[in-house]
Amino acid sequence: MKLATVSHEGATLPVALDPERGQMTPLGVGSMLEWIQASSAGGAKAPAGQPLALTGARLLAPLVPPRNIFCVGKNYREHAREFAQSGFEAGAVQGAEIDAFPAVFTKPASCIVGPDDPVDLHAGVTSMVDYEVELAVIIGRGGRDISRARAFDHIFGYTIINDVTARDRQRNHKQWFLGKALDGFCPMGPWIVTRDEIDAENVEVSCWVNGELRQHANTRDLIFDIPGLIETLSAGMTLLPGDIISTGTPAGVGIGLKPPRFLQSGDVVRMSIQGIGELSNRFK
Incomplete structure (x- = not known):
């Protein structure tokens, strides 16, 4: 549904x-x-x-969650490599491209905008705005200390998130929150598909900027898979119905290009996840 x-x-x-x-x-x-x-x-x-x-x-936007959105960084191998080589990573272990544990940060729910909503580039705050297509998992049945084997029992459905990022703020402040938390920096949609609609561990994930394909991967390529993320996040912390877990982005983001290419006023970012649909927003 x-x-x-x-x-x-x-x-x-x-x-x-x-x-x-x-x-x-x-x-x-x-x-x-x-x-x-x-x-x-x-x-x-x-x-x-x-x-x-x-x-x-x-x-x-299909949902405003009960608290901050849980986000996972560097969760596709090729993106982890491009990020490690970009010079924008803060607090990384020198020479480490693939983390041993998931890197988790949050975006406030105040970032959320819907399909086709314009997104402010916040030109007075940042000059390095980047895009990230991500499969988002929506928790249905809450719980704590959820095992991998029971993880899918706790999922309500899925949607698409653009984890928009101010790379200069991410780098300068040596953490991720301030680069991720600007108003409008979480386009979401176009809707939720319920858990039974797709095999979320095997769907194509794509992103275009002004019609140019920039990102394309399959969720099979996740370093930390969906059951593992739910197990990790729920360890000692109760997940709530409506919580959102954004699972990470593939390679092809602006900082991974040579030279880096950041979003400009008038750019249109279109995202697609197989079995869900498309999410498109213009930046201004």
Whole structure:
């Protein structure tokens, strides 16, 4: 099932989408987070409203999570290598390209914008804005100390995230948060696909800038796979329904190019993940 949050006739509605029929069905709750929480508790069975035409509806970011988004750095081998060689990595062990443990940081939920929303380059704050296509995992059933074997039981679904990054702030402050946390630096969408819709461990992940293919990989290439990330993050810390885990980006980001190529005003970044859809945003 495809689940979205839309703006329709002045209201914000969580809906189930049926693109083939051009229809959407309201879920009968106030937010997508409420639907996920109800699903986790066994209280959400099927959309409750009457089908509406998609005409006139505008897609918003599908979900605002209950807290910061968990993000994983350097989780594709080729990207880990390009990052290690870029000169932008802060706090790295000299000569170490592949980490022994996942590198985890967060982005505040205030960064989130939706499909087709413009993204501010924050020209007065940074001059080195980069793009990163990522598969995002949405937790359904919460839990602590979740084993690899049970990890998929705790997943609600998946969406796409652009982990936009100010590389100069990332480098200068010797940590990742300030380079990741600017307003608008987390485009998300276009919707959520539920866990049963795709094999998330074997999907193609791609990104284009102004129509030029920059990133392309398969989630088979993840260094730390989805069950391992859930096991690591939940060790001693309770994951909540609606938590989002952004699993890392493939090679081909702007700092990996020679010379580096950062986003400019007017650039359009389009991202695709097999079985989910496409997410596109213009930078200004």
